[in-house]
Amino acid sequence: MTEDIRALSAELARDPGSLVFVALGEALRVRGQLEAAAKVAVAGLEHHPNLADGHHLYARIMADAGDVERAADEWSIALALDPRHAGAHKGLGFASFQRGDLDSALEHLELALAADPTDQSVVQALRLVRQAAEQAAAPGAADPTVPAVAERPPPFAGLEGADHGLLLVDPQGRVLAGGLHTPGGQDVAEEVAAYLAGVSQEAERSARLLELGEWRWIMAEGEQGHLHLSAPQAGALLLLARDRSVPSGRMAILAARAAEVARRWLEAQGL
């Protein structure tokens, strides 16, 4: 055991509620003692559940252990507690890049750089991700995440509210199909799609954390109208919007029908 770890351990033993657990966990992680580091992090988080740095520490330990999903969960929690946490943005940037989500990787890395402009590892990572994004956008390069929506027939034709109350969105918050208008006729599809980016991942993480199994749908009952969200297949989110006069049970039936249509359409598009 090195001197620093010994000293930090002694300090933590004297005061189990000490914030020194972050430094000790990090020292153990750097030495590759992941099991011991995880124990320190978990115990520390019991004393300081709202400490973003604690969740960031646990995320890095999980990432080192190869559990990137769990790491991403912890970084999301760190960001929920501290939206400007550079380390959490950096971690989610790497996690997004690893799963091929270049838009999300760019967004997180740019936020990480804004929070800490001196971090050269973020500068290098940004360069790498931008190169990958340019290659993906080059003529002839197929980008399966950006379908040419305008060239395709509307998938929800024939369904109630097909062009103004049904919206199919990708994980980056881009409209895949359908439309959304306010009762006043204003087209709000793009804006709402942007707000829905990440909802699917957060629903999945919440359900996993609570051991609730797979999330199926979300219903938000508003003062003037209801929203129903479901994932017809991984990587797509279906939104059904109706005014308050439509009961929630009927919303569920309409959403199930629309989800089936969306699923068939996505399969036909090879998405």
Added chain:
Amino acid sequence: MSTRFQAALDTVTRVRGVRGAMLVAGEDGLVVAEALMEGIRGNAVAALAASLAKRLRRASETAACGLPQFVHLQASHGSLLAAPAPSGMLLVVVAEADINVGLARLEMLHAGEAVA
């Protein structure tokens, strides 16, 4: 914890199938008060639930549906329910799959009024 908060949470947790209830600060996702079964990571759930509720609020208001009064996330083995409470708080409930959602909703609305 304030006895008023505790009493409100106890009303909700008495509903059969409720595994726990929390009052969460809506803006930053911090736990204000909780009554949870052992094993539930309250702070993590609070942070994610608040973040999810924030996204849904923005989407709902933009779509002219107004402020969400009740949010229900249904999963294969249970549910996560949320309702706005006074002072920007959020009442979050973790429930079993077979919960009577209508009853839980009613008690959550009452609890929200009780902490006002």
